[in-house]
Amino acid sequence: xxxxxxxxxxxxxxxxxxxxxxxxxxxxxxxxxxxxxxxxxxxxxxxxxxxxxxxxxxxxxxxxxxxxxxxxxxxxxxxxxxxxxxxxxxxx
Amino acid sequence: xxxxxxxxxxxxxxxxxxxxxxxxxxxxxxxxxxxxxxxxxxxxxxxxxxxxxxxxxxxxxxxxxxxxxxxxxxxxxxxxxxxxxxxxxxxxxxxxxxxxxxxxxxxxxxxxxxxxxxxxxxxxxxxxxxxxxxxxxxxxxxxxxxxxxxxxxxxxxxxxxxxxxxxxxxxxxxxxxxxxxxxxxxxxxxxxxxxxxxxxxxxxxxxxxxxxxxxxxxxxxxxxxxxxxxxxxxxxxxxxxxxxxxxxxxxxxxxxxxxxxxxxxxxxxxxxxxxxxxxxxxxxxxxxxxxxxxxxxxxxxxxxxxxxxxxxxxxxxxxxxxxxxxxxxxxxxxxxxxxxxxxxxxxxxxxxxxxxxxxxxxxxxxxxxxxxxxxxxxxxxxxxxxx
Numbered sequence: 061x062x063x064x065x066x067x068x069x070x071x072x073x074x075x076x077x078x079x080x081x082x083x084x085x086x087x088x089x090x091x092x093x094x095x096x097x098x099x100x101x102x103x104x105x106x107x108x109x110x111x112x113x114x115x116x117x118x119x120x121x122x123x124x125x126x127x128x129x130x131x132x133x134x135x136x137x138x139x140x141x142x143x144x145x146x147x148x149x150x151x152x
Numbered sequence: 153x154x155x156x157x158x159x160x161x162x163x164x165x166x167x168x169x170x171x172x173x174x175x176x177x178x179x180x181x182x183x184x185x186x187x188x189x190x191x192x193x194x195x196x197x198x199x200x201x202x203x204x205x206x207x208x209x210x211x212x213x214x215x216x217x218x219x220x221x222x223x224x225x226x227x228x229x230x231x232x233x234x235x236x237x238x239x240x241x242x243x244x245x246x247x248x249x250x251x252x253x254x255x256x257x258x259x260x261x262x263x264x265x266x267x268x269x270x271x272x273x274x275x276x277x278x279x280x281x282x283x284x285x286x287x288x289x290x291x292x293x294x295x296x297x298x299x300x301x302x303x304x305x306x307x308x309x310x311x312x313x314x315x316x317x318x319x320x321x322x323x324x325x326x327x328x329x330x331x332x333x334x335x336x337x338x339x340x341x342x343x344x345x346x347x348x349x350x351x352x353x354x355x356x357x358x359x360x361x362x363x364x365x366x367x368x369x370x371x372x373x374x375x376x377x378x379x380x381x382x383x384x385x386x387x388x389x390x391x392x393x394x395x396x397x398x399x400x401x402x403x404x405x406x407x408x409x410x411x412x413x414x415x416x417x418x419x420x421x422x423x424x425x426x427x428x429x430x431x432x433x434x435x436x437x438x439x440x441x442x443x444x445x446x447x448x449x450x451x452x453x454x455x456x457x458x459x460x461x462x463x464x465x466x467x468x469x470x471x472x473x474x475x476x477x478x479x480x481x482x483x484x485x486x487x488x489x490x491x492x493x494x495x496x497x498x499x500x501x502x503x504x505x506x507x508x509x510x511x512x513x514x515x516x517x518x519x520x521x522x523x524x525x526x527x528x529x530x531x532x533x534x535x536x537x538x539x
Contacts, residue, residue, distance in 0.1 A: 063197045063206060064224045064261040066215050066343040068252040080177050095483070097154040097476060098161050105165035106172075113169070126432075126484050128292030128526050145176050150153075 081145060084114045090143030092131065093123035099149050106147070196226070210265075215343055217335070217363055221265040232260040235273040237536050244277075245284035248291035250346035254280060258344050259336070266336035272314060272329060275392060276336045278535040279304050279366075282394035283337070285531040293396040293526040294347045297354050298428065300396040300525045301361040303437070304334060305510055306368040307380035308390030310535055316368035320514025322439070323367065323400050324360065334364030359399045367512055373442035374511035375449035382455070383532050390537070395508070395530040397437055398428055400520035405444065408517070411451025414444055415461050421521050422466035422500050428525035430468065430498060431484050435506025438462075439520040441513040455509050463504040467497035 081087065089110060091103045103121055110116055120142050122135050131139075139146050153161065199206055206223040210216050222228070233240050233256065240257040247254040256277065263276045283290050283302060293300040306316050316333075317326040325331065341347040349358060371378040371387075380391040403421045408414045422429070422436060429436045440448070448458055470478050482489070487502045489495060501507050508530060513519070 061199055061206070061223065062226050063199050064226070064229050064257075064264075065195055065197055066210075066224065066258065066261045066265060066339065068250075068258070068344055069195055082177065084173055084176060095480075097480075098156060099153075101158065101161050102153070102165050105162040106169060109166045109169045114173075125486075128289060128296060147172055147176075 084145065086115060086117050087144035088118045088120060088142055089116050090139045090146035091119065091121040092139070092146065092148045093121055094127045094148070094150055095124050096127050096150055103149050106149075214348065216265075217338060217342065219335075219363070221339075222267050224261040224264040228264045229257070229260050231270045232263055232268070232273050233257065235270045235538050236260070236277060237274075237538050238277070244280055247280075247284065247340070247345035248347075249294050249352045250344075252344050252346065254284075254340065254344045259340055262339040262343055263332075263336040266339050267328070267332040268336050269328070269332070272333050272336075274535050274537050275304075275306060275310065275314065275316075275333050276340075278392045278533045279333065279337045279394065280340055281533045282392055282531045283341070285394075285533075287528045288394060288396065288531045289526045289528055290396075294341070294345070294353055296526070297356045298525060299355055299357050299359045299398050300428070301359060301365050302337070302394050302527075303361065303397045303522065304337060304366040305379060305393045305395075306333075306366065306390070306535075307371065307378050307385075307393065308535070309388060310390035310537070311368040311371070316366075318368035318370035318373075318512045322513050323520070324364070326367070330366045330368070331364050334361075334366030337366070338362060338364060361397070361399060367439070367510075369510050370442055370512045373445075375445055376455040376509075376511070379508070379510050380532060383530075385532065385534070390535040391532050392535060393530050393532045394527075395434070395437065395524050396526040397522040397524045400439065400522050401427075403519045403521055405517045405519075411448045411453055414447060415453075415458065415465075418462060418519070418521070419465045422462065423468050425468070425472060427521075428523040429500040431480060432523075432525040433485060433487060433502045433506070434524040434527055434529070435501035435503070435508060436462075437508040437510070437522040437524055439510050439512050439522065441516055441519050442511060443515065443517055444519050445511045456504070458509060459504040459507040462507055463499060463501055467494065467499045469497055471496075 093099045093103055107119055203223055207220050210221055236256050238256045242256045243253050245254060259277055259280050263273055311318055314329050316329045347353050369378050379393055381387050385391050403418060405414045405417045408417055481498050485498055488499055491502060
C-alpha cells in the first residue's frame with residue numbers, strides 16, 4: 061500500500077555558525093544565566109577558572125527572567141556588542 | 153545541579169571549562185545538518201504488508217506515540233484534505249523544537265494516523281496554527297523538565313456539529329472527536345516538530361495530556377459567556393484556544409452548601425505549594441462543572457467576580473517557601489509585587505483577568521484546577537470550516 065510519511069523530508073541544510081576565536085586570552089566573556097537553580101553559582105565558579113587561565117578583559121552576565129524565555133533583542137545586541145565570546149549556561 | 157553542593161558546582165564548572173574552550177576555538181566551518189534518522193527521504197512509501205506490519209514499521213521508526221495508528225494511505229489523506237480551505241502544500245510555519253516546516257499535507261497525514269474523521273480536520277488545523285503562535289511559547293514548554301502540554305479548548309457551533317465532548321469524562325476517555333483531535337496535534341508535534349520524549353522532550357514525568365489533550369466548553373450549561381466570547385469572538389464563531397497546562401487536579405467540594413464555601417475550597421486548592429502558577433505568571437485555568445458554575449451564579453457571582461475573588465484570596469505567604477524558591481518568586485513574579493500592595497504573599501495570577509474559567513463536565517460537585525505555565529497568554533484561532 062502507498063503510505064505517506066508523517067515526518068519532514070527536508071534535504072540536508074548547511075548551518076553557518078559564528079567564527080571561532082584563535083585565542084581566548086584578553087577576551088570579554090559573556091554569560092547567559094538561564095536562572096535555573098545554581099546557574100549563577102556555576103557561572104561564578106567558571107569565571108574564577110577563566111581568570112586563572114585566560115586573563116579576561118572582563119565579564120558580562122545576563123540573567124534571564126525565566127529559563128523558558130528567550131533573550132530580548134536588546135540583551136542579544138548587548139552581548140554581541142560587548143563580548144568576544146558568549147557562553148550559555150544551564151543549571152539543571 | 154539544583155541540589156548540588158557548592159563544591160560539586162565548582163568541580164562541574166572547572167571540568168566544563170576545557171570543553172567550553174575547545175568549542176570556542178577549534179576550527180569549525182559551516183556545519184552540515186545531520187540527516188534525521190527517524191525521518192524518511194520519500195514522501196510516499198510503497199509498503200508491502202498489512203496494517204499490523206505497517207504499525208510495526210511506524211513503531212520502529214518512532215513515528216507513533218506507542219499506540220496503534222491508522223496507516224496514512226493516499227486515499228485517506230486525500231479525503232482529509234477535502235476539509236481544508238488551504239492547498240495541501242501550504243506551509244503553516246516552522247514547528248518547534250526542530251523548526252521543521254509543517255504543511256497542511258503533513259497535518260492531514262498525522263490526523264489520519266490519529267484516527268480523525270475528515271470533518272475534524274479544520275479543528276486540527278486551527279490547533280496547529282495555535283501551536284505556531286509565539287505567544288504560546290511552545291518551544292519553552294517542549295524542552296523543559298516540567299509537565300506542561302498544550303491544552304486545546306474548543307468553542308462555538310462546531311462543538312455540537314462534530315460531537316465534541318463538553319460533558320462527562322471530559323478529560324478522558326472523552327469520545328472519538330476529543331481523543332483523535334488531541335492525538336493528531338501530538339503526532340504532528342512528534343513527527344514534524346520532533347518533540348521526542350527523552351530526546352528533545354526532557355519532561356521528568358510527562359503527563360497523560362501528551363497523548364491527547366482536547367476539551368470543549370459546555371456553552372449551553374454555563375450561566376456566563378463562554379470563553380471565546382469573553383475573549384472577543386462572536387458566539388457563532390467556532391474557535392480553538394490553546395495554553396500550556398499541567399494535568400487537571402480535581403477539586404471536590406463535598407459538604408459545601410453555598411457559593412462562598414465553594415470559592416473558599418477553590419482558594420484552598422490554588423494555595424498548595426509546588427504548582428506552576430506560583431512561579432509562572434500566566435494565571436490558572438479552572439474548568440468548572442455546570443453545577444459549580446450554576447451555584448456560583450445563583451450566589452450572585454459573575455465570572456469576573458469569581459476571578460476577582462480568587463485573585464484577592466488565593467495568596468500564599470512567602471514565609472512558606474524555601475529561601476531559594478522565595479528568591480525565584482521575587483524575581484520571576486516581579487510584576488505581581490509591582491501591581492499589588494502585598495509584599496508578604498504571592499498570588500496565583502498577576503491580574504484577575506489572567507485567570508481562565510471554562511464551564512464543562514458532567515453532573516457532580518467537582519471542578520478541575522489546571523496550573524498553566526510557559527505560555528505568555530492563551531492563544532485563540534478561528535476554525536475555518538470548508539463548504
